[in-house]
Amino acid sequence: MFELMVYFLLFIIYSFIGWLTEIICIMITAKRFSNRGFLIGPYCPIYGFSALIIITNLNKYYNDPLALFIFIVIVASIMEYLTSYLMENIFNARWWDYSNKPFNINGRICLSNALLFGIMGLILVYILNPFISHLLFKANETLIIYLGIIIFINFIFDVITSFNIISKIELTINEIRKDYTDEINNIVKSILLQKSFLTKRLIKAFPNFKSINKTIKNKINN
Structure with a gap:
């Protein structure tokens, strides 16, 4: 139980670091604050999952940078x-698009981001994880277990709440349209921004959000 909670806390910590990195990058490039991430809390799970995969599977390459x-x-x-x-397939919406960046694959990933992630990963393996893992594994077991449980409950609540919000953006049709236009996307954003604070936060966090189906207006207004 203790080891499981340590890895869960590592997941949360690296998800938070990823969230913080996203915010700093946006503040530098766009000169504005944006609460990045799908979830309400200050974490981006994709960073946490990636970090866990890296630290648990790639240590054998530690001596080969x-x-x-x-x-x-x-x-x-x-x-x-x-x-x-x-x-995109669950919610019929694309949350980021790198189509305007060189060496991208279907607008989902691009070379510049991949190289940046590589550098961040090296920092994780050689600097962050040895220090953070040491602190957690040396901490009081009871404290880690209870802290992990509390954060886990909060995380699950966050996931449920956030997915409920995102479900309002879901586009359900049999055939997904790929020929969406900027006009449609702007209409979708304007509708969503009239909704709750949490919905507004999600859309503002992903300014490149693109919908695929015009019928989203009816879905959201129901």
């Missing part, structure tokens, strides 16, 4: 691509 870097890039790219693909 180049190989480690390459595999981190591969893992991060697969995770980002799968997340984009699954979110």
Whole structure:
């Protein structure tokens, strides 16, 4: 139980670091604050999952930084691509689009991001994880277990609440249209921004959000 909670807390910590990194990047490039992530809380699970995969499966390349870097890039790219693909197929909406960036694959991943993730992964393996893991494994077991349970309950509540919000954006038709236009996307955003605070936060967090179906207006207004 203790070890399980340690890894869960590592997941939460790295999800938070990923969320913080996203915010800093947006503040630098767009000169604005944006609460990034699908969830309400300050974490981006894709970073947490990727970090766990890296620290549990790629340690054998610890003494070969180049190989480690390459595999981190591969893992991060697969995770980002799968997340984009699954979110689009579940909710019929695309939450980010790298089509305007060079060396992209279907607008879901791009080379510049992949290389950045590779660098972040090296920092994780060589600097962050040894320090953070040591602290958690040396901490009081009872404290870690109770802290993990409390955070887990809060995390599950966050997931349920966030997916309930996202479900309002879901587009349910038999044939997914790929020829959506900027006009449709702008209409969708304007409708969503009239909804609850949490819905507004989600849309503002993903300004490149693109819907695939015009009928979203009816879905949201129901």
